[in-house]
Amino acid sequence: MLKLVVMLLRTSRRALFITLCFGLASGASSAALLSLINQSLQRPYEDRTQLGLAFCGLAVVAMLTRAGSQMLLNSMHQGIVMDLRRRLARQFLATSLRHLEQTGSHRLLSSMSSDTTMVGVGMTALPEVFISITILMGSLVYLAWISWKMLLVMLAFMTIGSLAFSWATNPAIKLRHQVRQSENALFKRFMSLMDGAKELRLHRPRRNEFLERVLDPMVSQIRTQWVRAENLFAMASSGGMFLYMFVIGLLLFVMPRFAPVTQAALVSYTLVIMYLQQPLNTILSTMAYVNRSVVALENLQKLGLNLTPENETPPALPAETPARLRSFRTLELRGITHTYRRENDDSSFTLGPIDLTVNRGELIFLVGGNGSGKTTLAKLLTGLYAPEGGQLLVDGQPIRDEERDEYRQLFSAVFFDFHLFEQLLGLGSTEQLDQAQHYLSKLLLDRKVKIENGSFSTTELSQGQRKRLALLTAYLEDRPFYIFDEWAADQDPSFKEIFYKEILPDLKRLGKTVLVISHDDRYFRLADRLLHIDAGQLTPMAQPRLEQVGT
Ligand SMILES: Nc1ncnc2c1ncn2[C@@H]1O[C@H](COP(=O)(O)OP(=O)(O)OP(=O)(O)O)[C@@H](O)[C@H]1O
Numbered sequence: 001m002l003k004l005v006v007m008l009l010r011t012s013r014r015a016l017f018i019t020l021c022f023g024l025a026s027g028a029s030s031a032a033l034l035s036l037i038n039q040s041l042q043r044p045y046e047d048r049t050q051l052g053l054a055f056c057g058l059a060v061v062a063m064l065t066r067a068g069s070q071m072l073l074n075s076m077h078q079g080i081v082m083d084l085r086r087r088l089a090r091q092f093l094a095t096s097l098r099h100l101e102q103t104g105s106h107r108l109l110s111s112m113s114s115d116t117t118m119v120g121v122g123m124t125a126l127p128e129v130f131i132s133i134t135i136l137m138g139s140l141v142y143l144a145w146i147s148w149k150m151l152l153v154m155l156a157f158m159t160i161g162s163l164a165f166s167w168a169t170n171p172a173i174k175l176r177h178q179v180r181q182s183e184n185a186l187f188k189r190f191m192s193l194m195d196g197a198k199e200l201r202l203h204r205p206r207r208n209e210f211l212e213r214v215l216d217p218m219v220s221q222i223r224t225q226w227v228r229a230e231n232l233f234a235m236a237s238s239g240g241m242f243l244y245m246f247v248i249g250l251l252l253f254v255m256p257r258f259a260p261v262t263q264a265a266l267v268s269y270t271l272v273i274m275y276l277q278q279p280l281n282t283i284l285s286t287m288a289y290v291n292r293s294v295v296a297l298e299n300l301q302k303l304g305l306n307l308t309p310e311n312e313t314p315p316a317l318p319a320e321t322p323a324r325l326r327s328f329r330t331l332e333l334r335g336i337t338h339t340y341r342r343e344n345d346d347s348s349f350t351l352g353p354i355d356l357t358v359n360r361g362e363l364i365f366l367v368g369g370n371g372s373g374k375t376t377l378a379k380l381l382t383g384l385y386a387p388e389g390g391q392l393l394v395d396g397q398p399i400r401d402e403e404r405d406e407y408r409q410l411f412s413a414v415f416f417d418f419h420l421f422e423q424l425l426g427l428g429s430t431e432q433l434d435q436a437q438h439y440l441s442k443l444l445l446d447r448k449v450k451i452e453n454g455s456f457s458t459t460e461l462s463q464g465q466r467k468r469l470a471l472l473t474a475y476l477e478d479r480p481f482y483i484f485d486e487w488a489a490d491q492d493p494s495f496k497e498i499f500y501k502e503i504l505p506d507l508k509r510l511g512k513t514v515l516v517i518s519h520d521d522r523y524f525r526l527a528d529r530l531l532h533i534d535a536g537q538l539t540p541m542a543q544p545r546l547e548q549v550g551t
Pocket residue numbers: 101340341342349368369370371372373374375376377416
């Protein structure tokens with residue numbers, strides 16, 4: 001909870017201060033109203049005119065300050081959620097790709113939507129807790145002024161009540177943690193539902209089994225856990241209310257038998273105790289939100305997305321890569337290794353140690369069977385994965401961890417599972433937009449797609465056409481090193497021919513270094529160098545079947 005308080009102070013100190021002022025003014029005016037009611041009840045009707053006027057004024061102040069504090073809380077809540085989402089997106093991009101892959105997109109998505117909202121709710125609930133605690137303290141002081149014995153009775157019951165509440169709600173908090181885990185698992189199933197839309201529609205038994213065996217049990221498990229957790233909280237709150245009524249009953253029906261008390265004093269105690277109910281209620285109910293947001297914050301931290309102040313998002317880096325890197329002569333992988341380890345699974349895959357030097361301007365084909373490690377090698381070469389062992393060197397100089405992002409800016413890559421942004425992000429200069437128009441016709445897409453306001457008019461195209469748009473984006477990036485991961489696999493034979501015989505030689509002519517991951521052995525002879533990978537090791541390449549080459 002302390003982390004929440006620190007985050008609140010760091011992100012919204014001014015808004016918090018103003019909200020607290022309004023909240024306290026609202027609490028103080030309500031307390032003044034209470035004292036006024038108390039005084040009025042003890043005066044004859046004819047003497048109440050002045051008190052009546054004061055009552056009206058205070059009621060208006062109480063209403064305005066309450067509305068003001070609520071409106072400020074609303075805007076503070078959305079401000080906090082907005083800030084959290086922005087910071088989370090930046091943290092997400094600063095986190096290593098491998099970590100994200102291991103975590104799984106379902107968990108990240110579910111956290112980015114529900115956990116951020118919950119942290120925001122908890123942070124906004126905190127000022128209400130502070131205000132209610134202050135009002136509670138003020139009321140207790142007023143109670144002590146009326147009767148210190150009553151205060152002692154009240155404090156004793158409040159202590160018993162809060163101990164009992166935390167004892168009763170501990171299992172509920174554990175259940176909330178379990179609900180959160182189950183929600184992650186549900187999100188994964190929902191993603192399968194969307195990704196497998198075609199497969200589920202085509203095969204009725206698969207669809208039925210998916211719904212009955214995969215989705216429904218998880219949905220009902222969440223329902224059970226949720227209801228159990230919330231029922232425990234409801235029982236604990238009701239228990240608290242019962243204890244409260246017990247105190248009032250004790251005061252009205254039992255205490256007068258043992259300690260003589262005037263009617264006026266009894267009315268005063270009862271009024272104050274009834275009034276105390278509101279802040280106590282607020283504390284109990286808002287503490288439940290604070291609690292949930294602590295769970296959400298811990299969940300985000302478990303994913304490596306730390307939003308606490310000590311983990312500031314890194315500053316934005318300059319867009320340009322330093323000239324030292326851009327003008328490289330050689331890129332070298334020296335003894336590079338990478339291992340994929342799977343949770344709850346003994347099988348693992350190790351790539352390397354890889355020793356490889358790439359000279360500027362080379363056109364290299366990387367070939368090998370499925371699962372041999374081609375894409376992994378490309379991710380290591382581009383700096384998307386940090387090597388577990390070995391070093392990346394540019395012109396003999398090792399790339400340090402903090403330089404890796406700059407190093408990555410040397411590359412333009414179209415991976416097998418590429419993503420096509422609808423907007424030409426970071427490529428909006430007039431010159432680039434003109435070039436884009438030229439490349440659209442070169443890639444035979446000018447009849448399908450237009451470029452309007454820096455965006456493609458559509459990306460709803462065939463997979464092969466989308467890949468051509470991804471290639472267009474790569475052209476515009478104008479980076480020194482190009483990587484194509486089975487780019488031609490989705491292209492028709494005539495466009496394959498254009499890719500291997502026109503586009504790749506063009507890039508080479510422009511002085512670009514190109515690594516092509518390919519299974520198209522009929523074009524292997526076009527490479528300056530052929531690299532073969534097998535079971536994670538670079539191995540000597542068998543002679544390509546020249547009789548098929550270039551025909
Ligand atoms: N995200 C991952 N988590 C765990 N293991 C992985 C992951 N990605 C790949 N692997 C493992 O690493 C091995 C190499 O994968 P990689 O994608 O580099 O192969 P590839 O040569 O590009 O295959 P393909 O030709 O099928 O695209 C695979 O055998 C696979 O078992």
